[in-house]
Amino acid sequence: MYSVAVEDYLKSLWKLGPNNVGTKQLADNLRVSKASATKMILRLAEKELVDHIPYKGASLTKKGELEALSIVRKHRLLETFLSQTLGLGREEIHDEAEKLEHALSKNLEMAIAEYLGNPTRDPHGHPIPGPNGELYNESDLPLCDSPINMSLTVMQVPDDDPSILSWLENNGIHPGxxxxxxxxxxxxGGLNVKIGAIKKRISSSIASLVKISFEVEN
Amino acid sequence: MYSVAVEDYLKSLWKLGPNNVGTKQLADNLRVSKASATKMILRLAEKELVDHIPYKGASLTKKGELEALSIVRKHRLLETFLSQTLGLGREEIHDEAEKLEHALSKNLEMAIAEYLGNPTRDPHGHPIPGPNGELYNESDLPLCDSPINMSLTVMQVPDDDPSILSWLENNGIHPGxxxxxxxxxxxxGGLNVKIGAIKKRISSSIASLVKISFEVEN
DNA sequence: TATAAGGATTTGCCAAGGCTAACTTTCCAA
DNA sequence: TTGGAAAGTTAGCCTTGGCAAATCCTTATA
Incomplete structure (x- = not known):
């Protein structure tokens, strides 16, 4: 349907959304020049995938968002599949999924979802959008903003930085x-945390990338 | 490493090989104009992936052949995986594999091969090259050239034409x-064959695409 | 309020892969 | 042996997705 590049831009816009996204922010996220980002934004606007206000930024239209969610779904299903079925490590699955997601047909996506029992979370804890873009947002908090002295459960770790990911892995921090x-x-703003009986220090920059949920005791 | 287009050309050259392949033959195989094929052949020659004799044709160098075999391996592993693990039908797996093969890393290829138990035949009966391009050719005959009145076993059916494939499927003809x-x-040249107790007629054009092996009774 | 910094855009370039149309080579058959 | 068909190549064009450099907006701050 759409080219690899278009899909990548839509996905980045979605990740950086939901508000207006600046050209530079987008360009940086995709490691591309500002000029390239501008050009692509114009093309996406042409196809009615984004709304573009010159010098202000761009944001996905409904059509663009659905397209983006479809890619995100493929990405997260693939990560889940690669991890659960083929036993790849949490650090490698992102890059593999990044390449495969563009080559995955709707049919195959369905087959994989079915095979996995229609999961709703990927191995990083991110929610997997439904086949029509349904997203159940459970309003997780970043660890850095979380309440003190309460039992927290890690829900999401970032999926796009292998070095952070392996630091977390080495320190026993992953979804669950x-x-x-x-x-x-x-x-x-660094945090002193306790995992079981073990104490760790987590820098605020890393803590901002880890999402947790907590039980309200009743 | 190489682009999708380059990989497709190498794969076609390999499928049409091992002798010199003409520009038109290549262009037809890839559904591309002769001009495009010429241009790409020049680029492949530049990269030392093919030897090109102007007005005569092109053939893969050792380097090009290894590259082609790597794609063929990925393709056939993917077909096996899609069929065995995800239960896709024999008609759909070719097109899916065609897209995925270009996005498959060496690592993931290894993981899939391992997962499948390092198979040597794909679901169409085609041999799967080894990780370094080793190919065990068991010199199968096309059905149309096979001896009469002997017990034959189907080894390969063509993988690239869904209509022929489903005709064969409907008539109970598949590897094994x-x-x-x-x-x-x-x-x-049409053939009257017997499958178990049932008689069928197979046109010579289809029979030329089905490869069989036969046991020498001893 | 003026201005400089930084974000956004424009301009002009490049390479990859396509295409058509025109031209050149090869080679078969009369 | 030769003429024409078919195969191969060249030339010129297009689109996509990059880039750098120059220029144009916006906005924060002096």
Whole structure:
């Protein structure tokens, strides 16, 4: 349907959304020059995939969002499949999925979803959009904004930075990990957390990328 | 590494090989104009993937052949995987594999091969090259050239024409089918064959695409 | 309020892969 | 042996998706 490049731009816009996305922000995200991003935005606007206000930014139209969600679904299903079925490590699945997602037909997507039992979370904890773009957002908080001294469960880790990912992995932090914030550094916002009986320090920059949920005890 | 287009040309050259392949033959195979094929041949020659003799044709160099075999391996592994693991039908797997093969890393290829138990035949009966391009050719005969009145086993069916494929499927002919040629039409070369107790007629054009092996009784 | 910095766009370039139309080579058959 | 058909190539054009450099907006701050 759409080319690899178009799909990549739509996905980035979605990841950076839902508000207006600036050309530079988009260009940086895709590691492309601002000129290239501008040109592509104009083409996407032509196809009615984005609304573009010159010098202000671009945002996905409904049509563009659906297209983006379809790619995101493929990506996350593939990550789940590569991890669960083929046993690839959490660090490698992102890059593999990134390439395969563009070559996945609707048919094959369905087959994989079925095979996996229609999962709703990928191995990083991200929600998997439904076949028609339905997204169930459970309003997870970033770890850095989470309440102190409560039982937290990690829901999402970032999927696009292997080095952060392996740091987290090495420190036992992945979706499902239960932890508690002991204290927050007043100066740099770093967190002292407890995983089981073990204490760890997590920098605020990393903590902002880890999403958690917590149970309200009742 | 190489672009999708380059990989497609190499694969076609390999399928049409091993002798010199003409520009028109290549162009027809890829459904592309002669001019495009010429241009690409020049580029492939530049990269030392083919030897090109102007006005005569092109043939893969060792380097080009290895590259082609790598694509063929990915294609056939994917077909096997899609068929065995995800249960796709024999008619659909070719087109899916055609798209996915270009996005498959060496790593993932290995994982799939391992997962499948390093198979040596795909679901169409075609041999799967090894990870370094090793190909075990068991010199199968086309059905149309096969001896009469002997127990034959179907080894390969063509993988690239869904209509022929489903005709064969509907008539119970796939890799593993055992059959016997009863007689050959003197005029059009059509075959009367017996599958189990059932008699069928197979046109010579289709029979030329089905490869069989036969046991020498000893 | 003026201005400089930084974001956005325009312009002009490139390479890959396509195409058609025109031209050149090859080679078969009369 | 030769003429024409078929195969191969060349030339010129198009689109997509990149880039750098120059220029144009916006906006924050002095």
């Amino acid at each position: 990990t239960e932890l508690k914030i002991i204290s927050r550094d007043k100066f740099d | 089918t055992e059959l016997k040629i009863i007689s050959r039409d003197k005029f059009d």
